[in-house]
Amino acid sequence: MIPLEYYLVLSGILFALGFYGVLARRSAILILIAVELMLAAVSLNFVAFASYMDAELFTGVIFAIFVITIAAAEVGLALGIVLRIFRERRSANVDEASSLKW
Amino acid sequence: MTETDGYILIALFALPLGVALLLMLLPSRERSALMAITGLSSLVLFGLSVYIFARYDYTSTEQFQGVVAWTWLENVGFLGERGIQFKVGLDGIGSAMVLLTGIVILAGTWVSWKIQRRTKDFFILLYVLVGGVYGTFVMLDMFFFFLMYETSLLPMYLLIAVWGSTRKQYGAMKLMMMLLAASILIFTGIFAIFTEAGVGTFDMEVLYAAEYSTTMQKIFFPMIALGCGTLGGMFPFHSWSPDGHAAAPTAVSMLHAGVLMKVGAFGIIRLGIQVLPEGAVYWGPALITVGIVAALYGAISALQQTDMKLMSGFSSVSHMGYVFVGLGTMNVIGMTGAVLQMFAHGIMTALFFLLIGGIYDQAHNRDITNFSGMAKQMPLWAIFFIIGSLASLGLPGLSGFIAELHIFVGAFRSYPVVGGLAILTAAITTTYLIRMGAQVFFGELSPRWTGLKELTWMERAGATVLVLSILALGLWPAPWIDRIATTLAQTIPGVSL
Amino acid sequence: MSDLNFNYALLLPEIILAATGGIVLLSDAFRRELKLGRNMLPWITVAGAVLATLASVAQAGIVEDFAGIVLVDAFTTFFRVLFGLTLAVVVIGSHEYVAKQIRGQGEFYTMLLFATVGASFMAMSTELITAYVGIELLSFSLYVAVSLAKSDPRSGEAGLKYVLLGGLASAILLYGLSLVYGAAGSTDYATIAKNLSEGRDGMHAPLLMGLTMVIAGLGFKASAVPFHMWTPDAYEGAPLPVTAVLSATSKAAAFAVLLRLFGGPFLPAIADWQGTIAFLAVLTMVVGNLIAIQQHNIKRLLAYSSIGQVGFMLMAIVTISDASTSAVLMHLGGYLITNLAVFMGVIAFYNQTGSEEIADMKGLAETNPFLALVIAAGLFSLAGMPLLAGFTTKFILFQAAAYGGYLWLVGVAVVASTVSLYYYLMVIKQIYVIQTDGSLLDPQAHDVVVPRWRLTWTGYLTTATLLVAMVVVGLWVAPLAHAADSAAKALFG
Amino acid sequence: MGGAVVLNRLPLPAQLDRTVTTGGLLAGAIVTPPLIALIVLRVLGNISSAQMVWWMLAGVIVAGALGAVTLRNVVHSALALIAAAMGLAGMFLLLASEFLALVQVLVYGGGVAILLMFGLMLTNATEDPVVIDGSQKPFAAGVGLILGVALTAAMLSANWDASISTVVDFRDLGARLYRDFGVPFEVASLVLLVALVGAVAISRRDNDDDNDAEAAS
């Protein structure tokens, strides 16, 4: 029997790694990848909770479905924007998209 | 006063605000219509003010007369049955202040017709200010009191920054920010009073009757006193006053120094002393100390000013210091003196600014050392100015003396040393005013100013109204004193006779 | 498990909006075939918004839930009307702007419509999944709308920042929600409230983490410091009407969620989050108002100013109760009106001059006194000056917080509010004090005739309406207050 | 831009060969010992089969996540993400949510991966695809570490009084999803629509907009 904590700690680590990625990366797409990792951690959490603590209604699973769906949509949308940026600036490097500041 | 008079109280602030609205719709080219509207409405306001003053019945035992109230917002959120009311009413102090406003706006309107640029906008803002001032004096609901209080500050920035002179942007910004910063404390104080009273209403009459813990009173009275006091030019938060007044256009200086600074002192009475009497008694000595320091400080600072308006500004600081001394005495004589001083100083400082404006508009100069012998070139100007100076330095027979006498006496009752210092301040006041008078009016006329003309007819009329008021209070103060002293004696708990 | 006999009429306003979105999208795509000009698009949108608003008003008296996931009550109605009117006003006021500055007008209006749908769901959901989806619909629509400016590189950059940081915030929010779900065992608000008040043993730490992350995630949507960093950039980069929606609909929706969440399911755990939000509130109002002092772009200034406003409104969450909710809803109403007035004014200004710089507003009082009045009144109202909506609603909001026992917080708020006046005055200075040639006015000189320009009729319509609304709310707040109060009472039973 | 050019720009065979060989060897070297350890533990009966699988999946997920956020080559990074996602799908199976596992595989393995690849291809094609991390990496590591520790601590300190019970039935799931959560589902579809329309509208060029043509007509 696998204790719930296993999943939770794993998801925590995954979330932290994703967060690290968001902070450390310079490419918009790599940041997106890191965000996806975080969302994956979220899904894991939801599903774990649903299975262990909410077996009758398993709302967490539903939530995870929505999360996955929307995460995918987000990637698509974000890529659209990245493309526009790239076309204007010839770079997907987020550091360079910093004309708006102060 | 009857309830009908209550509607006149409403008219007092509704009329100027309505005029402001009307002017907005008026095409700016219609100068004569503008003059007709403002002239008429200032006369009506003056008439109503005098009427209200006369109608206030000081023999009655009612504190507030002419009370008219409508529910405005109730049973919402934290508000209880009476919640926020649109409630007006007048006490003796308010009646004196209403009269003051009526007089000053009458003169202020007349002298403002000289303005050539964006005159309409000027009058719109001026009348909003006046409406706010009247509203503050008659509102009996703390919410509306504060609303009107802020309304009177609202147009200040633009009035000074657009139509002012010299360092007008600096002066305007400083004035506005300091006054608004000060109202933080009032704001907080009002919240605390409401919360502590726990009756779910902003009705002042209810709040006066409510119980407040001594600790709360001791904490929040100084907040309100400082908040309102800043508008009253309380040391060391007076710094906006000289700069602001120096920069402001004539009528604004008149109204601001003449009336709006009094709103500050009025606020201390209304929100501070009347609501939190224990706190007021506790902090009375501090108020007196601040007041006397301000009186001396302002007077000594004024000694060294060469700009007439700056001098007048510091003089205002000094004279408002008397007001705080009077309020701090917490006895009827001293506080009566404080209110009288509010009235007296309002009139005379308005006169000063009117006259300084009268010369500045022509000479574009108001440095004392640049003038001499002006009594020859502009005799009326000089006479008015000297009368104002004499009133300011407390010459008997003029308004300043009556007020200062009461303050001195009130102060002497409790703190003879303070009373002595206050009287000494009068001597310093004499020094700078007479020095200035001797410099500017006497001596040989400088050829540089031979082109100057006497005051315009409008300025003469305005100055005459003000001088007559100075004389009226100076020679026959009983109508004022009866109203003020009765109110104070009847209604302020914690005040000794 | 319920059956399928749902009363879909409850969702009529959202259905109308979504359908209008579809119609707009399609009629833009097939405009040649339909022989419709693009000029029709805004009016279709407005019609949808107005219809939706009417539908919401028609449901005013209803209190009924839909499948346990959304609830139509006074609270919902309040926000629906708010959103609907905001949308209508923004579209009417900005259609000239959109025609010139936006790529893909059909998409643009669709985004605004969908955003409103999302906001509606945020306000009416009583269940986490629905709320989340609503949040994402609103956010996605705005990600797109922000990036839709034509040939303005700032737009894309703003969109990128918004979408990447928004994704991060979503992740944080979701993680928080997952922990809350774990700790409370449900996504249904009522159940969460029940479970939290029972106080399950040993789940305090995850719940705390969860609440904190929820606050962070929603704080991003509401732009609370330090989750506000996207706000000024997105505001500046976005097309003006989108900025208006960002500052109005988006913010209000975030607060709707916050109120629903913290006034309902999270209320039993108030001790766990009150301090956190108080801290955020202080930080938000101080930082927002301080940075605003240094701005020279009007949109950016308004962004920081709106951050400051968020700080004020967060106070109501700190002291949450029916009283403070009622107050914050009222303030939201007043704030929306005021903010829209300013934005409509700025849009009209931009349409004429093509500038967003504060310095370019110099002499506006002479070239267009009416617009100057609108903008100045709006700014004064934002600063909380009297006779205008801002004063009254802010007074009541602050009083509510004081009444809730957070007088010190109110103290900070009032100080921050005073600072805010400074930068509003800087704008007003440009408008009224500086003349068109950059000089100061000499009160002695005679009037100079400056060529004037006029607004379009829609510009006049929106600005004048909002101006009047601002004054009306300022002087006669009772209708708004009662609506807000019944909404708050609906939330708190 | 023709298809051939696009293909040329992809990091294809030569590179891929080297990547696969070195990467594979490296992965093998790292993965083998814990794998052996797990198997030994299972054989000894110290852990259940499920636990053994869990550890293996966890290893994949963490390794994938690490790779996704640290690898210098964006393509590798994306591939690592896919790996992690697949691991996660396994986890979902362990958690008795087959449907979700399928969704995960489809969406990530199919949709997201392809999207990311296209994105990479379209944005990095001209230059070296390697992207250096930002200068705030130490802060990022610190924050990530603190957050991870905090989360772990919070999770471990809690007293989760629970055990896995039911397998989520597809039918029940369908009922929940399409009946109880029908409305959010529809809203989610709007989200997808927004993403779709938005991506198109944003990424097309300004002059795709035919305002000018209309104005002319």
Add this chain to the structure above:
Amino acid sequence: MPMDQAWLLIAVPAVTFVLVALLNPVLPRRGDLIVVLALASVVLMGLGIIADFTGYFRGGLFTPEGANVFGFDWINIGQGLFVIQFDTYVDGITVVMISVVSIVALMVAVYSMSYMHGEPRYGWYFALLSLFATAMLALVLSGNLLLLYFAWEGVGLASFLLIGFYWERQSAAEAAKKAFITTRIGDVGLLIGIVLLWRQAGTFNIQEIINFAEAGGFSNTYLTVAMLFLFAGAVGKSAQFPLHVWLPDAMEGPTPVSALIHAATMVVAGVYLVARMMPVFDLVPVARDYVLYTGLVTAVMAATQGLVTSDIKRVLAFSTVSQLGFMFVALGLGNVTAAMFHLFTHAFFKALLFLGSGSVIHATHHQEVDQLGGLRHKMPITTATFIIGSMALAGVIPLAGFWSKDEILHAAMTDGPLPVYLLLAGSAVLTAIYTTRLVLLTFFGEPKDHHAYEHAHESPALITGPLVILATLATVSGFVVFSSVGRMLGFPGGIGEVVFTHEPHAFVFDIVFAGTAVASALAGIGIGIAYWKGDAMRAVRARQWAPELHALLVNRYYLDDLYQAVIDRVVLGLGNVVALFDKRVVNESGVDGGAQTVSWFGMRLKFLQTGRIPNYALAMAVGVVVLAVMALQSA
């Protein structure tokens, strides 16, 4: 005219003032006749009051309270807590003052009709005269201290305006300023004194305060302090040391004004005040002694300065200061009768001297003795009357000054310590010397400015008339000291029977003492004649005789310089310091500094907004971490 109508004395000139001040451009002759008529009516009414008073007095009906006529409440707070009444009070002292004020005022007004003829602001001048008369009469008639203060400031104002009448002259402007500010400093003391008395007694009514004090209502120290403050007012108004500096400068005003205000009436207000409050002063010997020594110092000091001054009017001014010192010495000895008597006679002869000097100035347009001389040929009437006045001042029997000064010297001899008497007698001799010098240099010897001399001529009747009348008064007014004269005038027993505070003062004529006094006066005159007769160079020699002393005297003991330095260095320096403090600390540091600090924070914080997504994300991350750690710690 009954005493309870005394308010008419105030009202008539008050109405005249308003009328003339506002309407003088349209009135015939600018309203001067109206003023003269008003003042004449005041004289008549004053005589009526005096008659009424003497009637009461003779009938033994007079009681201090009886003459206090209630007017009306001017201010009344808290049902009697703080009441100021308009009331009038008539007793012997008042009667003396009324006669002096009304007569001299009328004389001066008549004189001015000619003297001021053709001056600009002629009507305004007459308006001010009536203003002054109003205030002065109110001062002497007032039954309560506050009303007295009211009037006190009123005469100060009139004095200020009249000193500054020729305001185009810088010196006049300066003098007016100096007079006002200096007396105002004294007035501060007066007001403090009044309020201090009120604080304990609860009333401003003079009789009530006296009764209260006599009943022991005040503690001794308190009363001493209060009376010293009160006396400060007298010091300022009556130009006593150390506030005497304004009076010589006040001579910048028109000469008739100097006669009226700065010789006969206003400057004796201090004497009047102390006399009026004498019952209270009697209770506090320290304060009374202070009065005594102030008077003594002033008398000696001013007399010495009179020796070296060359401006006729200033000599007379110093003389006035000195004579006021005499009066205060008498008061300090508790001898009200002597003081008031000297006040009475001094008013006439000093007014005469001033008007005479005015006549000279009118004729020659010079007022420096260095430029005059030999005028006796040209202006016989002026010369004669001037000599009469001078001799009265010097104290030559039987002129008025002799009798009154004798009273004072006698009092000093009998009641005071010997040095007081010696100094006083010495200054009496000095008085005779400088008076003689003045007469000699002006009317005798050779004319120094021949041009002026050529043009000099006797003044017209409107000027000489008052001179003659006043000369007559200066001759005979001293006789009121005799009881027989008193009986003739309507009050029995001479002035000492009427003017007193405790008990009637019987006049004693000590032949030896009087002889000494006359002898010393004559000796002074002799010295004067011997020294200055004829030769203009003598004056120069006087300067060379003791240059340091001369310089000391000419520079008025350097007191003016000292005050100037104090004002410049200390007061204005303090002003500078405070103004600088206000600018730098309050304004620039406090207010602007606060604003700049806020702005600076805004600037710093603004740069946190770097525009880079990772930074933004980091901010969010830090936010989450901080909040999480905070939350977990609280748990």
